[in-house]
């Protein structure tokens with residue numbers, strides 16, 4: 400075991416996976432988080448927690464799909480709560496062209512007609528004439544996954560300190576992995592915030608096994624079934640670092656789309672509404688920036704759950720063998 404202490408700063412999804420992976424590789428690790436309550440100030444608490452490398456390829460660079468596919472295996476090896484039911488993508492009758500466009504931009508799907516869709520997802524019976532089915536994708540309920548990872552981090556021997564605000568200083572024999580999300584903006588030129596609003600609805604009148612993406616030219620939406628009658632409805636993508644409450648306009652869009660997906664959502668209870676700010680670089684691809692004895696892991700944008708496990712492996716490989724994937728690493732010293 401190395402004697403050098405590795406301090407991971409930030410207990411969001413990025414920091415949790417970094418701490419867990421490094422501890423499992425035999426490093427002495429501590430994890431510092433500024434908030435007193437777990438996940439109280441983390442964008443990660445707002446995620447739908449879909450692992451959707453194929454669907455996200457509609458707008459993301461190919462490396463997101465490549466790294467994301469590796470992460471799905473890492474999640475499955477670690478967390479028993481991963482639901483491997485795939486993703487369904489549908490469009491209303493007037494928006495059929497959106498389905499054609501989405502199919503053109505992505506791969507890894509089967510085309511389903513109405514009968515096949517009804518057989519796979521009876522809760523949508525009769526509602527859509529066609530769908531795209533991405534069977535290799537997965538999802539989970541984000542809060543349960545975050546708490547599970549925190550437990551796994553502690554069980555792996557990591558010293559976890561909440562209410563610990565990192566000052567930016569690096570001690571003599573210390574290595575820092577900075578996973579502060581948007582709070583690291585002052586140290587990472589180009590890092591920006593992308594606001595995402597979401598709602599959690601509760602109803603026993605809708606039964607879905609997998610995330611459903613409803614395409615629309617202006618308001619594409621997804622619904623993620625989290626179990627126990629809870630559904631995450633998301634998410635807006637707004638160029639803003641405002642983490643304030645959900646706006647009336649966004650609430651109307653999210654609820655209108657959920658209602659269009661299934662009218663029974665009209666009777667659902669709104670259990671929670673909120674906005675998180677995703678940290679992102681200009682190309683929306685994450686970066687591992689090595690600067691002296693600090694390694695910044697940031698810019699996970701819409702893909703924190705999807706990419707954190709693989710990024711943690713890349714950092715651990717770098718510390719072990721010096722291996723660098725030039726597509727995500729920037730070594731400045």
Ligand SMILES: Cc1cc2nc3c(=O)[nH]c(=O)nc-3n(C[C@H](O)[C@H](O)[C@H](O)COP(=O)(O)OP(=O)(O)OC[C@H]3O[C@@H](n4cnc5c(N)ncnc54)[C@H](O)[C@@H]3O)c2cc1C
Nearest residue numbers: 409411413433442443447448449565580595675703704705
């Ligand atoms: C609405 C919404 C839906 C999303 N859905 C998905 C999805 O389905 N799938 C997916 O893969 N991704 C999704 N994402 C994206 C994902 O949530 C982000 O990519 C991810 O949360 C980024 O995680 P992070 O750990 O880098 O940052 P954060 O979660 O923000 O964590 C950073 C942590 O650092 C702490 N910190 C900051 N400064 C200090 C300091 N000085 N000292 C100590 N601690 C500090 C903060 O308190 C915080 O806890 C979604 C995001 C949003 C907003």
